[in-house]
Amino acid sequence: MTLATLVETLGVRKVDLREIVSRLHAQGYLDATTMRLTLVGFAIGASLQGRRLPRLRRPAGARLVRAA
Helix, strand or coil, X not given: CCHHHHHHHHCCCHHHHHHHHHXXXXXXXXXXXXXXXXXXXXXXXXXXXXXXXXXXXXXXXXXXXXXX
């Protein structure tokens, strides 16, 4: 899988995906040169399989409500 196919598949900005891939590579979860998970990255991914991950961005038009 390439960066371009990931961007298209996930519907994210290329700059955001590059940053995440770089972080995962630096932390040892992903080999960015081959775009393959390391054993640790695979184990974490397998443990999250089937779980719904939280949104990273608020939907357009969503407003923050200040607590009283």
